[in-house]
Amino acid sequence: MTCCVVGGGPAGVMLSVLLARAGVKVAVLEKHRDFLRDFRGDTVHPSTLRLLDELGLGRLPGPELTAMRMRVAGETVVAANVGRLPGRHKHIRMIPQWDFLDLLAAAEPLDLRMGTEVTGRRRTDGRVTGVTYRDSDGEGELSADLVVACDGRDSVVRQAAGLRPDEFPLPMDVWQVRIPAPAASTGSAGGSRNCSAGTVRCSTRSGRGTTSSCWKPRWAGRRSGMWTVCCLLCLGDAAHTMSPVGGVGVTLAVQDAVAAARILAGPLSAGRVSTQDLAKVQKRREWPTRVAQRTQLGEHEILLKPALEGTLTRVPPPLRAVQRFPLLAVVAAYLGGIGVRPEHTPAFARR
Numbered sequence: 001m002t003c004c005v006v007g008g009g010p011a012g013v014m015l016s017v018l019l020a021r022a023g024v025k026v027a028v029l030e031k032h033r034d035f036l037r038d039f040r041g042d043t044v045h046p047s048t049l050r051l052l053d054e055l056g057l058g059r060l061p062g063p064e065l066t067a068m069r070m071r072v073a074g075e076t077v078v079a080a081n082v083g084r085l086p087g088r089h090k091h092i093r094m095i096p097q098w099d100f101l102d103l104l105a106a107a108e109p110l111d112l113r114m115g116t117e118v119t120g121r122r123r124t125d126g127r128v129t130g131v132t133y134r135d136s137d138g139e140g141e142l143s144a145d146l147v148v149a150c151d152g153r154d155s156v157v158r159q160a161a162g163l164r165p166d167e168f169p170l171p172m173d174v175w176q177v178r179i180p181a182p183a184a185s186t187g188s189a190g191g192s193r194n195c196s197a198g199t200v201r202c203s204t205r206s207g208r209g210t211t212s213s214c215w216k217p218r219w220a221g222r223r224s225g226m227w228t229v230c231c232l233l234c235l236g237d238a239a240h241t242m243s244p245v246g247g248v249g250v251t252l253a254v255q256d257a258v259a260a261a262r263i264l265a266g267p268l269s270a271g272r273v274s275t276q277d278l279a280k281v282q283k284r285r286e287w288p289t290r291v292a293q294r295t296q297l298g299e300h301e302i303l304l305k306p307a308l309e310g311t312l313t314r315v316p317p318p319l320r321a322v323q324r325f326p327l328l329a330v331v332a333a334y335l336g337g338i339g340v341r342p343e344h345t346p347a348f349a350r351r
Contacts, residue, residue: 001027002268004131004144006118006157008035010097011236011253012150013104013112017055018261020108021349024268027142028110029133031117035098035105042097043247046082046089046337048254053088054344056351057107060100064091068333072303072315079322081329082337092337097250121147121160121232128161128232146273148233148260150253155238161229165241168297171305174244228278235260240289243296245304246336252285252292258343259284265348288341295335 003019005012008030019026044052044060052060066083069076083090105112115135122130122141130143149157158165228234236253260281267273303319306312315323322328 001142001144003146004142005148005150007151009150010250011257013101014254015257015261016110017104017108018349019265020110022265024265028112029116029118030114033115035101044093044095044100045251046085047339047342048251049089051345054350055107057103060093060095062093062095065094066091073313075315077315077319077323078329080333080336082333084330085333118156121157127230146231149238150235151238153237153241158234158238161232170243170300171308228282230275233278245296245299248292248336255343256285262346288339291340
């Protein structure tokens with residue numbers, strides 16, 4: 001196998017579709033048997049909507065969000081105005097992530113192995129040369145020229161390779177839970193949504209959380225790159241867990257995948273992917289990730305932490321400035337909805 005992608009989330013499926021369109025032999029190993037499960041991210045931002053256009057996948061269903069409003073100290077504040085963004089997509093699309101993943105997975109014939117749980121990595125002479133896994137037939141191994149870990153914040157592959165993320169404490173996190181649905185429940189109510197017969201899915205906050213990045217990972221006793229060791233690349237939450245603030249985790253994961261596909265498709269097709277190639281992906285994506293995480297940490301500090309402590313008695317100065325100068329709400333929408341280094345679909349993958 002040329003490339004083994006571990007995890008069928010937004011980063012993993014997007015990367016696999018792009019590489020498949022480049023003619024790269026790629027397998028996706030996903031531990032769940034389908035995509036119908038609970039995710040934290042149910043928003044598709046303008047930069048991702050543009051990528052779907054470039055892939056020829058058409059319009060996504062679902063309601064549109066054109067502005068982010070919040071109640072702060074008794075006042076309604078427009079924190080981000082998506083409706084004034086440049087380009088065709090002046091909204092955030094609200095769609096269950098399983099529908100988004102189904103759309104991507106159907107874009108190209110994929111070797112998508114559902115119900116296959118990766119348990120570790122294979123290593124030969126200091127190089128990651130594949131993964132071990134468990135499926136309905138028992139234990140197995142898969143050799144690959146490149147392993148890409150897209151298996152989330154608790155990445156098994158990242159941990160097995162010895163990469164240790166730096167963590168930054170946050171005052172809250174968001175958990176998705178399922179509760180029995182009232183018999184008369186037929187749709188959404190109070191922010192909850194029916195997701196399967198007899199259950200309602202809703203979000204709740206926990207008292208603390210973390211955001212993390214592999215800024216200083218260790219492997220074999222040496223410092224390495226943020227997301228890479230020899231023949232292993234981490235993308236999305238496996239490389240940089242994001243806070244739920246702003247819902248940018250999916251956006252960054254997809255952007256990681258697009259950059260990785262553009263940079264690695266050629267070397268993978270030629271059978272000569274190197275650590276230098278992986279370092280190019282890191283160099284491309286590290287800065288926008290740092291910007292997004294530092295922005296989130298600032299939002300937690302000036303808004304969420306005081307709110308949780310009961311000390312948020314007035315609109316913070318940054319939000320007051322946004323109210324006074326409406327263009328700043330557009331800037332905020334651009335940073336969250338498009339980002340500081342947006343990616344475009346490579347020419348080989350466009351339809």
